[in-house]
Amino acid sequence: MVEPEQRLLMIIDNEPAQARLMTALAGREGWRTVVVDDYEKAIATLGTRQGMQLSAIILDHAVPGDRACELIAELKERRPALPILMVTASISPQLAVEAMRAGVADYLVKPVSPDRLVQALRNTTTHESPRDELTPMSEKMPSQLDFDSMVGTASSFRDALAKAAKAARGHGHVLIEGESGTGKEMLVRAMQSASPRSKTTFRIINISGSSASSLESQLFGHEKGAFPGAFDRQIGAFQHCDGGTLVLDEIDRLPLDVQDRLASVLESGSVKPLGAQYGFKVDVRVIAASNLPLADMVETGHFRGELLELLSRTSITLPPLRERGRDMGALARYFLHQIGQQPGLRPLGITSEALRLLGAFEWPGNVRQLQAVLFRAAVFCDGDALTAEDFPQLSEIVSVEEPKAGGSIRESAGVQLYSEDGNLRPLEEIEADVIRLAIGHYRGRMTEVARRLGIGRSTLYRKLSDLGIDNAA
Secondary structure (H helix, E strand, O other): EEEEEOOOOEEEEEOHHHHHHHHHHHOOOOEEEEEOHHHHHHHHHOOOOOHHHEEEEEEOOOOOOOHHHHHHHHHHHHHHOOOEEEEEEOHHHHHHHHHHOOOOOOEEEEOOHHHHHHHHHHHHHOOOOOOOOOOOOOOOOOOOOHHHHHHOOHHHHHHHHHHHHHHHOOOOOOOEOOOOOOOOOHHHHHHHHHHOOOOOOOOEEEEEHHHHHHHHHHHHOOOOOOOOOOOOOOOOOHHHOOOOEEEOOOOHHHOHHHHHHHHHHHHOOOOEEEEEOOOEEEEEEEEEEEEEOOHHHHHOOOHHHHHHHHHOOEEEEEOHHHHHHHHHHHHHHHHHHHHOOOOOOOOEEHHHHHHHHHHHOOOOOOOHHHHHHHHHHHHOOOEEEEEEHHHHHHHHHOOOOOOOHHHHHHOOOOOOOEOOOOOOOHHHHHHHHHHHHHHHOOOOOOOHHHHHOOOOOOHHHHHHHOOOOOOOO
16 A cells, blocks of 8 residues: 555646645645646656656646547556546536546546545545545536425425525524535525525635635725735625625634624624725625534534524524435435436436445435435446446445345335334324425425415414424524
């Protein structure tokens, strides 16, 4: 095994600034780098002594352009075991398919966040888990924008959707918590699509993708000359989103001093740019997303309690995929249907054996990782349905027991009727799932929900109270 300090990365990139950034990020992970700026130099480098020491390659699609897949195929022919990561400004699923078939291990869309690049590099040399089919590749499919696209019947998941659908109709701030890959951004976009602010300014700021020094200016703006290097006036996100919605992704990464200022802005409804002599009122709805439970961070002193209180008037938690076992079949079929609509691919089924294999995995990357695994398997599948053999690396790390006779679990694309032991679930549980599904399906329009369920609004709200979601804003 190559030791971390010996890993050598070749970067094929003709943009010096981007190459320097990737070199710096790779260096923090113990990589040495060699940079080449064209097709011919890349091929020539493979044959050198230095080239024989390579552990991975990063290829910017802009260098070979239309010949990208040709270059990837040639690199793989010369060095079959060498992982290749492709960086591109294109979000074309067709390009993703062609690049994967040519041999890329991962596909990163610009602008690539530092965390995403670092994780991709780690995956190239992580031997404890499958390298290829479990690589994130989260950029290959466009995000859906409505509640109907969020599939699942697990009660904790439907409860979260019901809260979100109801909150979407209001104007209050919202906090969404959940592990990476659980669908927080998708939920945010569904809420925006169903909100009265759907036609107004909508902006997402990823806190981890911004330097601590620039966050204050990015959020609140600054005046010309406010600090050394402030050569021009900058309008902050709060002013830009006045009347609209501002999403703060990974707010758990926000520095404490900026947390204090954000809490002040939310409390007063007024923002003052750095260096300004005045402030001004803004009407901005903030939706914050966090990968970590903020209440725990408050206890350890890493998050301000005042800010958490202001953000969490409506608090939604998305469960991890490992707690949504009953949803595996519906999710897999939904994603395969979506994947089958992409250029160069076709609709595929999936066998019960393959579903059991997927259900036995822990899915640290959650729904996003499941989507990536299915996409990769679909790209290389020659049959009409995915089988367990289409997930060879996954098979290496999980074991699947054959189902007992008569003990198969009946699946439904809507409400789960049967429990794990094959018996019918209690009527109260089924009724609760039906109500959650209805609230999500009709996007929180409670009059329509009551009408479609054939009950009065007072009865519906009584049942909502029993479900524990009567306080959703």
